[in-house]
Every structure is written in C-alpha cells, then in structure tokens.
Amino acid sequence: MARKVSRRGGNIVTIHDVARHVGVSPMTVSRVINGEKNVREETRAKVLASVEALNYSPNLAARSLATQDSARIGLLYSNPSVAFLSEFLVGILSESSQSGAQLLIESCEGPEGATAALEKMKANGCDGVILSPPLSDSSRVAKVLRDMDLPFVGVAMARPDPQVCCVTIDDFKAAFSMTKRLIELGHQRIGFIKGHPNAYASQTRFEGFEAAMQKAGITVDPALVAQGYFTYRSGFDAAERMLNCKDRPTAIFASNDDMAAGAVATVHRMGLDVPDHVTIVGFDDTAMASSVWPELTTVRQPIADMAALSVRLMNDQIRAKRLGKPFEPVREIRDFALIERQSSAPVGTA
Amino acid sequence: MARKVSRRGGNIVTIHDVARHVGVSPMTVSRVINGEKNVREETRAKVLASVEALNYSPNLAARSLATQDSARIGLLYSNPSVAFLSEFLVGILSESSQSGAQLLIESCEGPEGATAALEKMKANGCDGVILSPPLSDSSRVAKVLRDMDLPFVGVAMARPDPQVCCVTIDDFKAAFSMTKRLIELGHQRIGFIKGHPNAYASQTRFEGFEAAMQKAGITVDPALVAQGYFTYRSGFDAAERMLNCKDRPTAIFASNDDMAAGAVATVHRMGLDVPDHVTIVGFDDTAMASSVWPELTTVRQPIADMAALSVRLMNDQIRAKRLGKPFEPVREIRDFALIERQSSAPVGTA
DNA sequence: GTCTGATATGTTAGCGCTAACAAAGCGGTC
DNA sequence: GACCGCTTTGTTAGCGCTAACATATCAGAC
Secondary structure (H helix, E strand, O other), X not given: OOOOOOOOOOOOOOHHHHHHHHOOOHHHHHHHHOOXXXXXXXXXXXXXXXXXXXXXXXXXXXXXXXXXXXOEEEEEEOOOOHHHHHHHHHHHHHHHXXXXXXXXXEEOOHHHHHHHHHHHHHHOOOOEEEEOOOHHHOHHHHHHHHHHOOOEEEEOOOOOOOOOXXXXXXXXXXXXXXXXXXXXXXXXXXXXXXXXXXXXXXXXXXXXXXXXXXXXXXXXXXXXXXXXXXXXXXXXXXXXHHHOOOOOOOEEEEOOHHHHHHHHHHHHHOOOOOOOOOEEEOOEOOHHHHHOOOOOEEEEOOHHHHHHHHHHHHHHHHHXXXXXXXXXXXXXXXXXXXXXXXXXXXXXXX | OOOOOOOOOOOOOOHHHHHXXXXXXXXXXXXXXXXXXXXXXXXXXXXXXXXXXXXXXXXXXXXXXXXXOOOEEEEEEOOOOHXXXXXXXXXXXXXXXXXXXEEEEEEOOHHHHHHHHHHHHHHOOXXXXXXXXXXXXXXXXXXXXXXXXXXXXXXXXXXXXXXXXXXXXXXXXXXHHHHHXXXXXXXXXXXXXXXXXXXXHHHHHHHHXXXXXXXXXXXXXXXXXXXXXXXXXXXXXXXHHHHXXXXXXOEXXXXXXXXXXXXXXXXXXXXXXXXXXXXXXXXXXXHHHHHOOOOOEEEEOOHHHHHHHHHHHHHHHHHHHHOOOOOOOOEEEXXXXXXXXXXXXXXXXX
C-alpha cells in the first residue's frame, strides 16, 4: 500500500478507469480505442459503452509518448492570401488535433526567406514541413528541404512534380469548366485576366480557358487577354483596357478573386452594371469573393480538406521515414467546385 | 544487461543524452531547461552548451504527461472575418506550440449554434475555450460556458465585462484617435458609418468618434451618421446617401474595412476620387484594407499577439482550476495602431 | 485426447519528462 | 565542533498509454 504521493491531477478519466469499469485489462481497452481487430464483438461493445458512460477521452500526450510517433509538423507560409491561410489553418488544425501532431508555424518573405525559417524549424525538432502556396511551387524551397533531409508536402501546387508529395486541384480543368459555363450562358466575347507570370497556376488556368474556347469553336481575341498580377489594382487596370475596346467583352474571367473584384470596380466606375452589362467571374473563392457586391461567381478549392489531407500524408511520410521504409510521393487531386453567385448572368440581360 | 527491446525511435536526443554529455543528472538538465533558479551559473552554462551542441529539444508530449498540465484548448469561431481568423490562428499556433497545448477547433453559426459546438468540445475533453469575436461578446455563450463549468477567454471583446477574462484593444480610444487624425488633416464634415447594431463594438466605436468631434468643437451632423451592418453592401449604400447630401462630407469613417471598401466603390461610381475628393478610412486592418485600391487607412489590432496572450491566460486559468485555486479574471488591453495608407489625405487636395 | 493454428486477452516494461523527496555541500553562528 | 538554514544536486517513482511478449481460449483435425 501507500504510494507516496499521487500526482494525479484529479478527476481525469484514464484507460484504467474504463478497464476497471468493464472488468478487462487496460490493454483491451486500448485495442478497442484504436480500432484493432482481434477483439470479441461483445467485449468491444462493452468497452465502448463504458467509454461513453465515463466520458473517457484518451490522453494524446501519453499516446504519442508511448507510440513514439509524435510528429512535429512545420507549417510554412509566405505572402498569404489571408483568406486562403485561414481555411488552410482550420483544416490543418482539425486534422492534427486528431492525430496529436504538434505544429510549428513560421512565415517567410518569399522563397528566399524560406531557408532561415526552415533551419529554425529543424532546430526545433521538426519532422516534416507542409508548404502552402506559393512556396509549394518553389523548386528552390524544395531543394532546400531535400538538402536538409526533411520530408514535405505541398498544398495547392500548380506545377505537377512527380517527385513531390502534394494535394491540389486540377487548375486546368477548373478554368476549363468555368469557361465552359460562361459559354453556356451565351457569352462569346470573353476577356481573360492572367495571373502573375511567375506563378505556374497562371499559365495552367489560361491554358484551361483557351482549351474551352477552342473546343467551342470561339477564337480568343488577343485584345481580350490581359496580363495581371493577382492584385486588385491589376484587375482594375486590365478590365479598363478591355472595356474600352470597340467591341467590348460581355464577360471577364479573372484568374483570381482580387482581380475580379478590381474588374467589378472598373465596370461600376464606367457606369455599367454587373452582371447586367458585364459578367465577371473569379477564381479561388477567397473572402473577397463574398465580400464585394455583387458577390463573385468563382471557382472554389476545398482548401480545408486539402490541408487536412496534407497532414495525413505528412504523418505517413514521417512514419515511413522513422521505420526506414521508402515513401512513394503521392499526388492527390481534389475536386473543385463552381460557385455561382450574383456576378454572372446570361448574356444580354440588359 | 539486456533490456528486451528498445522502443526508442532512433536518433532522438533526450534529456538523458544531454545529462550524460554534461556529467550531471537528468533532473539538473530539466531544471535548466525550465529556467528554474537554484542552479549554479556554471552548471547552467555547461548544460545550455550541451543542449546547443546536441541539438536537443524537449519532447512536449513527455513533458505534459509528466506535469499533468496538458491543456486541451478549444477554439470557437463563427462568422469569421477570414482575415481576422487567419491572424488569430497564427497567434494561437505560435504560442501553443511552445506551451504544448492541444487545440480543438470548432465553428458555429452564431451564438445559437455555440451550445452544440461547446458540448462537442467538452465531450472531447476540452479544458477551456478561447472565443473569437463576435462570440466573445455574446452573453449567451458566456452563460453556456459558465453552466458547463468551462473556463474561457474572450479575444477582442468590445464590451467590458469584469467577470470575463479577455484580451482587447480600447475601441473607444482607437475610434477617438482615428477621428482626431482626420480632424488634424483638416476634415470637418466627417461622415460615420456605424457597424451592426447588435455588436457592442459598433456602439463603442461611435462613441469614440463623437467624443473626438466634440472635443474639437465640431457638431456631428445627423445626416452624416449612417447605420451600417459591417457588410460591403451596407457601406456602399450608406456612403451613397451621405455623398448625395447638399453639403457632402470630405471624409468618411467606416466602422470596419468591408464597409470602407464599399464606400470607396460608391465614390468611384460617382466619378469622384479617393482620397482627392473624399477621404475614406476603415477599422480592423483586415485583408480587405490592403486588397482594394487605394489601400485603406485603418485601425489595426495586434490580433496575433492578442491571440497568443489569450492562450497564456487560458493556460493559467486551467492550471488554477486544476489546483483548485481561484482565478481572478484579467482584462488585458493591448495597443492598437493607426495605419495610414493611400485612402486618406488632407482636406481639399483636389 | 492431444496437437495445431488461429483468435482473444493479459502482463510487463518503458516512452521522456518532472514532482516530491532525499541528500549533499556550504557558510555562518553560538 | 555541533548545529542551523540555505542552496545545489541527485534519486525514485509515476504521468497515461501501448509495443512486445506471454498466456489463455477455442475450433477443428487427426
């Protein structure tokens, strides 16, 4: 008898409490909790009932200590589209709270600043890194990570790199679908505002646009293709130029929401209406899309889902590395969605 | 000899490795790591050198298991201004990765949906909850939490409630300062767009505006005070009404950035310029503020800092509760900052 | 009946860390 | 020198969980 002192906090329910309550060993409870097979169905049911009754929830700290796979995952972002970032983080958090991963977050100024941030992470005992765009697309960052021998997963990469483990949507197909939808609405003169020339996504999205136009037998008028830079201002300017054409477009497809919002502002400034005179659509479904008026029709990436998936891939990769097993890079492609709001309408409504 | 099997993952550096390297006991290393006093300066230095040399970083899982204060902190948000949310999460993450807290994130649809979310959190073994606005201001949510006996911390609450532990800025003072700044720029006819009538922040900000006007001896023209709802559209409409006044305002102070952006759009639509004809300023410094053109002059809350602080307060509170000690609610007030961008200028520039 | 090979459960020890206690070291006081 | 109180270091055990091994149970085959 007489353990000297109990360090037990107080009323915390442990696996032992459940075990005692059911009349089995803690190990059996553990097996049930972790969904292992080789537990009699009857026993499993009793344990689950007790878990419910006692309101037991496992101590993740103890678990990761015992299993030795407490992954410390670094999150690196730069230049964030804030809207993207919040959804990204929500996805990461909800997944990692289940897997019990620790998170380390760092920001950096573009790919150049990444090295310092990554070194800091490594020094803090990071086991792997998840990259948000645009870093996920940077071959420079990828090289640094490989040199450091740190596993990584890219989220929303536009450039297909078979070497790299990532979660994305199909930008080409998404742009294709949006364009197709505009054509279905009767639009023929469709303007396109490209994204930043450095971003792979820009090119891919433009190709999707072209392909859809070509498939519909519509020639793309070079006067209706403008270079943008993903900024509100660049969308504003690009739209102005297009709308001053003799034969102005009835629809404008901007490669992201900020530029689409800028385009909306231009249309309004010229005394025209969206969507009555001009349909405007964006890409990304950031906060911008539903903040402006009229709200933007746009393409949505399931960012939170993608982020959550990236955590799972990261865990798999870290585990594989610990066990010295090889890890096959995976490219997971998620479905996008066309979100139709008030900024688009059939041609010639006004 | 012959421990049966080592379950050690592999190359992980532990406190024992450091201890052996220095030639002291693990406990001494632990003391150094945790910055306890009663360690000889010489010993401390040697330990720190070894920590550095071996690139040791403590296993948070083991620590929280041993200390029994592995806090599981719930984050509840609703209706998020995405820009707010991302900064909030960044702050929370960077702090909690240091304290080793586990995070659980849930969203809900306004205060009504909060109960379900909170019950889910409690069932998942949550020890306390951090509330982001507008939930932090909801007395309903506060009541639910008190009934559940869950500690909580509110971030960016506008309503001072001495019962509640929170981190905020002084909305009154912030609105006062911004108004004062506008007056310094020579503006006299200043319009004010209020926020949603349900939000306490709306009232507080308006009071700050009034006080500054009064102090400068300027009468507030009721025609230049409009009810808004924190949405782009409401700012758009409110500004339109004001600008159609016979004697139109030279500046408009909107209670948040979305409404300010809406006001900018109205100004442009009327063929006027920002800031040459009308100065427009916002509040919050969300992504919106630097996405639109011209970029908005606004008031910034140090959201990430505030969020990080809320985690510390939460940890303190949880620890106090575990030890059965009383916890005095704290109200921490952080400094705001006036961010001057291109949407404001001295009066009469054009 | 006994042996085989499965499945189901229990036992032991240890993951890395620190709370609590124990002991050693050190200076000063009477 | 014996005693006190203080600082510094060490020892032990245990936080809650699970890997690995050990054992029990059972069905079926010969």
